[in-house]
Amino acid sequence: MARFDTAFDAAGIEPTTAYEILPAGKYRAQIVESEMRVTKNGMGKYLWLMLDILEGPQQGRKVFDQLNLVNANPTTVEIAQRTLSAICHATGKLQVNDSEELHLIPMTIQVGVKPPKDGYGERNTIRYLVPESPAQATPPRPAATHPASAPPQSAPARPATAPWNRKS
DSSP: OOOOSSOOOGGGSOOOOOOOOOOSEEEEEEEEEEEEEEOTTSSOEEEEEEEEEOSSTTTTOEEEEEEEEEOSOHHHHHHHHHHHHHHHHHHTOOSOSSGGGGBTOOEEEEEEEEOOBTTBOOEEEEEEEOOOOOOOOOOOOOOOSSOTTSOOOOOOOOOOOOGGGOOO
């Protein structure tokens, strides 16, 4: 039993509701909270992320992600590092010392819906969309030697015939 120092009055507090997954689609979002957490088995750590949806009918909703950055399985770590790299590219912060440096920077995410599995209900998946690089500038062409309004030059003259090939 846990006795409260003062009576708890739930009348003025909105109760939590069941978590509803976001519909699949692209969203503008930003990270609003993050922290390193220990895995259930205590053998690894993951970066836990909470993101806010910024626009559209789902504005204000939350979506969560976790990146297994410390894990015995190198493939799991590689996937987490690649995802963190995508977040860094999506936010424009390519070098970070703290996950807080990624907070409150709008980015585009692709939300998917993973079907129920192993006793867990369906859940959202997140892909962080890296903005396309600006198109490479094409080097300028050399300036024309004649004005653009000039008529095109006629075909080049045929080379002179060597003196030994001339017919007289």
